[in-house]
Amino acid sequence: MLSLTWIKSTSGTWLPFEAVDLTNVTASGVYVIWYPGQPAKVVRLGQGDIASRLRAHRLDPAITQYRAFGTLRVTWASVPAAQRDGVERYLANQYSPLVGDAFPSAVPIPVNLVA
Numbered sequence: 001m002l003s004l005t006w007i008k009s010t011s012g013t014w015l016p017f018e019a020v021d022l023t024n025v026t027a028s029g030v031y032v033i034w035y036p037g038q039p040a041k042v043v044r045l046g047q048g049d050i051a052s053r054l055r056a057h058r059l060d061p062a063i064t065q066y067r068a069f070g071t072l073r074v075t076w077a078s079v080p081a082a083q084r085d086g087v088e089r090y091l092a093n094q095y096s097p098l099v100g101d102a103f104p105s106a107v108p109i110p111v112n113l114v115a
């Protein structure tokens with residue numbers, strides 16, 4: 001299993017998707033956008049340049065419509081480019097996101113889940 005370090009705030013809480021400051025985010029890897037609750041639900045998974053991908057998703061009504069269920073949260077982890085498809089495939093298998101596609105032809109690479 002690949003052990004990922006999922007990003008949280010300095011106080012240890014999950015980051016607010018629409019309000020987190022992306023100015024100094026330089027990471028590339030995978031990310032998870034979800035809404036908390038009972039049950040919590042993953043809205044979108046993705047990969048690439050984290051800041052640019054999240055900025056684009058903030059403008060996507062297919063994603064932002066889910067704020068009706070609570071404050072959308074986000075986290076990300078740095079993952080080498082060669083492993084991103086497999087990590088995203090594994091996360092999609094675990095979470096069944098509401099929006100978007102994953103890489104169906106990639107071999108899943110198990111990782112620690114967002115807890």
